[in-house]
Amino acid sequence: MKTAGSKPPISPPRWLLAELTYACPLQCPYCSNPVDFARHKEELATEDWKRVLSEAREMGAVQLGFSGGEPLTRPDLEALVAHARRLGYYSNLITSGYGLSAERIAALKAAGLDHIQVSIQAPERDLSDWLAGTESFAHKKQVARWVKEQGYPMVLCVVIHRHNIEQMEGILEMAVELGADYLELANTQYYGWARLNRAQLMPTRAQFERAEAVARRYKERLKGKMKIYYVVPDYYEDRPKACMNGWGTTFLTVAPDGAALPCHAARELPIGEFPNVREMSVREIWEESEIFNRFRGFDWMPEPCRSCDEKTKDYGGCRCQAYLLTGDMTAADPVCAKSPHRRLVDQAIAEAEAPPEVPLVFRNPKASRRFFET
């Protein structure tokens, strides 16, 4: 029975992801931005961002990611970094490195940036440039070297999918060559553009297992020298991930136009208008908005999650994945073997063995407009 007025306690945000822009010179077909990103054109102004950073910091947010799109396209990035440093954030620039010069890396350091996460698509030029949709491989490696030289922790990120998973050894050797302090091996999560291109991106189980064995071997070998984060491909698990550590418990994303999201993929949910930082304070959004409260706690859960003894561990998994696969955002994440929809995940796995011959859709404004212009 539901107790009248009983609400789950609200913990303050710890991580703020500031998506400064949807503009990006790259066109990666696994981009996590919403497929209709080109619909949202009005970017927040510098003063709006400063206020958002101040308000979230006051509530207790401490890890800050500047992301996008490509955050380097914002000329006020240095000013925002400096503001974040004054507030005591630990700030991270999540970048493709495209167009980044040694001078700007130094200017960002002087402004107080703590680390730079450079993404590289693959360990060799042709493949990396093809995936990025832009000639960028050689410069990305140069950026990684500058980042290292200038005393930042060097964080290299490689998104893994069927076009580069066979090169796991090459990816790890590249990370060693570049002197990465951290390597994020991010198996593609199927949201946004990645969901659209899933049939062309999803590796087979055998590919995934071989790649994981290679990563594990290097992890052991590089212990104490390089920290390797391995983001598991959850379709090959039988329990869902504790997505975002639970909805509205830890993570806050603010999209380029000011929409506040409980995770960067949430914009794809059929929720209507997300609260916007132009109209509400971060505290009002976090504590009072209906959307941030909607999937807090356990009362919202239908079966099989409701009576499941693992619900306190995984919170029913990912709301976006539930919606994208079943059409019902309150359903159990279909990755879970207890979900009545698990066959949808098994079908995708079977399809990976014999993917249909369709071209990858690259992420750019023209392709995006197809999703909202008729």
Next chain:
Amino acid sequence: MSLDPDTPLRFSPLHRLQWEEAQQRYVILYPEGLVELNATSAEILKRCDGKHTLKTIVEELERKYETEGLTDDIREFLEIALENGWIQTAD
């Protein structure tokens, strides 16, 4: 591996040790991560300044807390901190 009591220790330049007002505790910040510290751990790490050693940290904390026999606990924590890359030997 056992930590030499006279080796100077310093906090890692790739991590940040910071007081968090909202949490009322010290935390270690690093790429993609945050470690929450209890009061004693923070007192130990604050002293990793490139000059202090296991020996001098023990002396200071035994004085501060008016107690004895902290060597084993502090050594154990510093070895964990070294393994996690939070601190480095400064020589």
